Amino acid sequence: MKAWIEKGGYLNTRGRRWLSRLHVEQVRRILVIRQCAFGDYMAARPFLVELRRFFPGAHIILSTVSKYQYAVPEDLVDEVHVLDSRGGPGEQWRSLRAVGEVDVLFDLADTSRSRLLTLMTTAQVKLGFPYRRVFNHLLFDVGILRSDFHYEAEVLLDFLKIMGHKPRYPLEFAMPRHRRAQADPCIAYFPFASRAEKSLSLSTWCEVIEQAAETFPHYRHVLLEGHKAKESGDFLAEVAARHDNVEIQPRMGLDRLAPWMAKASVLVCGDTGVRNLALATHTPTLGIFFMTVPFRYWPRYEDCHEAVFHRDGQVPGRMDILQGLEELLQRVYPERGVPRELGVS
Numbered sequence: 001m002k003a004w005i006e007k008g009g010y011l012n013t014r015g016r017r018w019l020s021r022l023h024v025e026q027v028r029r030i031l032v033i034r035q036c037a038f039g040d041y042m043a044a045r046p047f048l049v050e051l052r053r054f055f056p057g058a059h060i061i062l063s064t065v066s067k068y069q070y071a072v073p074e075d076l077v078d079e080v081h082v083l084d085s086r087g088g089p090g091e092q093w094r095s096l097r098a099v100g101e102v103d104v105l106f107d108l109a110d111t112s113r114s115r116l117l118t119l120m121t122t123a124q125v126k127l128g129f130p131y132r133r134v135f136n137h138l139l140f141d142v143g144i145l146r147s148d149f150h151y152e153a154e155v156l157l158d159f160l161k162i163m164g165h166k167p168r169y170p171l172e173f174a175m176p177r178h179r180r181a182q183a184d185p186c187i188a189y190f191p192f193a194s195r196a197e198k199s200l201s202l203s204t205w206c207e208v209i210e211q212a213a214e215t216f217p218h219y220r221h222v223l224l225e226g227h228k229a230k231e232s233g234d235f236l237a238e239v240a241a242r243h244d245n246v247e248i249q250p251r252m253g254l255d256r257l258a259p260w261m262a263k264a265s266v267l268v269c270g271d272t273g274v275r276n277l278a279l280a281t282h283t284p285t286l287g288i289f290f291m292t293v294p295f296r297y298w299p300r301y302e303d304c305h306e307a308v309f310h311r312d313g314q315v316p317g318r319m320d321i322l323q324g325l326e327e328l329l330q331r332v333y334p335e336r337g338v339p340r341e342l343g344v345s
Contacts, residue, residue: 005162008145010133015141018125022163027055029102033063033117035083035109037194038273040152041071042280044108046171047156048076051106054165061099065113071254071273076174083113096120106159107140115139127159149295153279169301173280176262180304180332183265186220187212187325188249188278190269192231198291199270200315202235207318208268209236213243215322216329218336219265224274225251266328268321271297279305284332286324290315304332 003019005011011019030051034044051060063081064072074080084095099121107118107128118126118139129144130136136143144158157167189209193199200208205223213221223233223240225248233248240246252260254277261267261274262281269275269285271292278285279297284304287294294307308316308324329336 002164003162004164010136010140010143012141015125018141019163024055025057027058027103030055030058030104031061031063031099031102031121033107033109033114035065035068035111035114037068038071039276041073042273042276043153044156045073045076045173045280046153048073049172049174050157050160050165050167052076054160054163063099063117083117108156148293151299152296170282175280176259178262178281178283184263185218186222186264187216188222188224188264188267190224190267190272190274192226193270193272200288204318206236206239208321209246210239210243211318211322212325213246217245219245221246223248225249227251265333268325284328286328288316288321
């Protein structure tokens with residue numbers, strides 16, 4: 001098999017030799033290391049789907065850590081290995097050795113624990129995309145450049161493109177799928193983030209949702225609560241009391257949230273795991289960015305995702321968000337007509 005790579009990554013002699021002799025039916029055990037939170041698991045789902053397509057007979061093991069168990073894509077792998085990050089040295093050592101020998105190793109995490117597991121695991125070939133290139137020479141046979149300017153779910157697929165694989169587009173996440181013709185007239189909002197400074201203030205969210213309710217009166221405007229105590233929708237209670245089309249949705253588990261999201265018309269939020277869930281269900285999104293690089297979380301293979309950000313990094317204002325929402329709704333649902341002109345109040 002040809003190694004489909006020129007200057008876009010790292011490839012040592014062992015990696016090139018392995019690729020030249022690769023027969024997919026001979027690959028029996030694959031280890032994928034992905035130690036991350038909710039949104040990153042969503043972004044890894046297309047890779048796991050395509051990995052199964054490329055190596056249909058392989059036993060796929062996903063390695064994570066005990067800290068991150070929510071939304072682990074167990075449905076797409078044969079085995080989940082949990083690296084003990086809380087026990088004593090003995091327990092951690094045993095969990096490092098529990099995987100055993102594999103044919104192929106993908107490190108999709110680039111953490112101190114993932115690098116240690118990569119070092120301790122015997123594999124015919126090891127692939128990764130470390131932030132520091134020195135680890136290419138120390139740990140990997142094939143290294144991919146990790147771009148800040150392309151949607152991360154697509155970057156992960158570069159590992160398989162090196163082998164000549166043709167991923168399907170739009171990406172397949174194996175999740176409930178949004179159908180535009182069947183979408184409910186519902187605009188969802190998730191105003192929280194892993195760090196408070198990555199989201200707009202709650203007062204700004206109140207202003208945005210209240211004016212959106214007036215500008216788009218034929219839509220339900222639903223604020224989604226998160227699973228943390230501080231992710232309550234109580235701050236929107238007065239707005240909800242003033243508008244019949246504004247409501248607060250109590251926290252839902254992933255089994256309910258995914259199909260619910262797939263039926264919504266659009267999700268408005270910042271850089272959060274919930275937005276990654278919307279991307280995974282192909283639900284239209286309006287992302288609000290001012291701290292994180294938007295391009296890494298902004299799929300461009302579909303016309304239903306838009307990002308609101310300023311080139312100088314300033315926080316987008318209320319009118320920026322409402323204008324972006326209006327343009328997105330008109331683009332995705334032109335048959336619903338044009339809302340009344342946005343006010344400046």
